[in-house]
Amino acid sequence: MKQLLPLLIEWYRENKRDLPWRRTKDPYRIWLSEIMLQQTRVEAVKPYYERFLAALPAIKDLAEAEEELILKLWEGLGYYSRVRNMQTAAQQIMKEYGGALPADYEKLRSLKGIGTYTAGAIASIAFGLPHAAVDGNVLRVLSRIFLDAQDIGLEATKKYWKEELENVLTGEIASDVNEGWMEVGATICLPNGEPKCGICPFREYCGAYRQSVIHLYPVKGEKKARTVERLQVVFLTDGKRVALRKRGPGLLANLWELPNGGAEISLPSLLHLWGILDGEITPMRHRKHIFTHVQWDMDCYFVQTKSTEDTPFLWLEPDRITEEYALPSAFRAVWAEGRKKLQ
């Protein structure tokens, strides 16, 4: 490992992409970028990152923000507990650290939403501390170079590589080494049999390349099959306003949704449960939405009613919903179709 680092650092300094969060050492901005980038691609993050910082430029602003606002700023990015945890952490930071992220790995690690990867990333990038940041990119690259057949999904594997790296890291190089391995993984050592070995600076040192077994690495365990849920989704309107409901804990926690229910009962029965007895039903397009572990098959309906009283909904004008209420992507297509019909 150690003899590869000078090459890595040189390659990284020459080839790193110009990303918004690489133009700052502000710990808050580094932190935000790392949270947004969890399981999320760089291109998806960019516009969210800029918008979030414009709205909440400092940790104090995040700590004091309304939950509606932070969810709206995260709308469409997914894994919404990330931003709720981040706000909790911001409040911890205001109370315990005077409003500044602590320059200490264990203290970072103790903050809500900051795990081993993110603590290592912030410690090294923002504070120049000698900690490793082992993400999926790093595991893929190192498993190929060193022909390591450990399952990269296992905690033990991540721990192994974290220690391997920290044996050779100093504060001086930790940031570039961590970002360097990630950059190799993100731009050259790609998953799915499409790595660009032809331009890889580590080709001659790469065990998997030399043995022509790149496609066999990294090793990872089986994944669980996705379950299917059938839903009835209703664009419910009185002709001017639209019904919205706030979700509870679990999937898409605390976000807003169009009224919906299971497919086990009829639509008129469902409407009846909501106190809608005069619903005028027009079918809309059937839609499918795929999450990581669940698939929603949605039977969608446009329903016109006069009875908005005594319903479990918030009745809002469409413009207000668009501007203020976080509606997850699963409902976006049916929302757009319903809104079009409304006009």
Place this chain on the structure above:
DNA sequence: AACTCGGGGCC
């Protein structure tokens, strides 16, 4: 150690 938690872009 296994599950839950989003969304999109690529093949």
Place this chain on the structure above:
DNA sequence: GGCCCAGAGTT
């Protein structure tokens, strides 16, 4: 249709 992504929290 399956892939995976700058993972963390809960059980």
